[in-house]
Amino acid sequence: MSEDHYTMPDLTKKVDRRADGRMEICDDVIIYDNYCAEEITTPNMAENGTQDQQQSVSVSECQTAIPQSISPRKRDLLGSAAVFLGFLCLFLLILVIALLVLVVLGKKGWTAERNQLHVEKVDLLAERETLLRSNADMKTLNANLTEKSEKLQQQIDATLCCPAEWTLFGQSCYFKLALKRNWEQSKAFCETRSANLVIISNKEEQEFVNSFRLRVWIGLTDRQKNRVWKWVNGSVATTKFWMPRMPKRNGDCVSTFPGNSKFTNWKNINCNEKHYFICQKTLRKD
Structure with a gap:
C-alpha cells in the first residue's frame, strides 16, 4: 500500500467526501480555530477494505470550547x-x-x-x-x-392686781356694771375709772365677753366716718364678729347678742339704746 495514504493531511485544505467515497481537498478553504485538527483521523485502508468503514471527520466532536483568557479589566475588578x-x-x-x-x-x-x-x-x-x-x-x-x-x-x-369687783383675764381687768346706760354714758363711765369700753382684739376676748351672758355695749363705732368701724382708742377694727347681714345702714354703735353664735353676735344699733356694758383696764407691772 502506498505511503501517500499515511501522510499527514494538510489542514489548510478542505476535505470533501464525494458520492463515490473519494475525498477531495480544496485549496481555497481555511480550517477555523474552533475545529480540532488532532481528532481528524486518516482512513485505515489496511484494516478496513471497504469505503463505508473509513472514519470521517466529526465536526461536532472537534468543536470543543477553547477557554478564553481573563481580560486585564476583569482582573483589576477582582483585585479591587x-x-x-x-x-x-x-x-x-x-x-x-x-x-x-x-x-x-x-x-x-x-x-x-x-x-x-x-x-x-x-x-x-x-x-x-x-x-x-x-x-x-x-x-x-x-x-x-x-x-x-x-x-x-x-x-x-x-x-398683777385688779381693783375690787374687777375680773382679771390675760393682762387686763374687766368690770361689768349692773346698770344699763346708752353707749355714750357707758363710755364716759369707763373713762372715769381709767378704762375704756371693752376692746375685743381676738377670739379669746370674744369668748370671755360672751361668758357674762349679757347683751353689752362694746367700744366700737363708726361715728367719725360712716362704715369705718373704729375702737374707742382710735384703732381700726381688724378682727370682727358680725351677725349675718351685718352691719346694717342704720346704727353707729355696736353691742353683743349672746343668743347667737359666740363668734357671730355683733350688731350695730342706735347709740341711744340702753344696755349693760363692760369696761376694760390694761394692767402694767409696777
Missing part, C-alpha cells in the same frame, strides 16, 4: 473586590473589638457609679438620723421652753 473585602473584614474586626472595649468600660463605669450612689445613700441615711435626733431634741427643748413660759406667765399674773 478582594482588597475591599479585606478592608471590610478588618473594619468589622476593629468594630467588634471597640464594642467589646466599650462594654467592658461601661460595666466598670456602671459599677463605679453604683458604688458612688451607695455611698451617697449611706451618707443621706446617716444625715437623716442626725436630723431626726436634732428634731427630737428641738421638740424636747420646745416643750421645756413652753413649760417655763407658762410658769413665768403664772408668776406675772400673780403679781
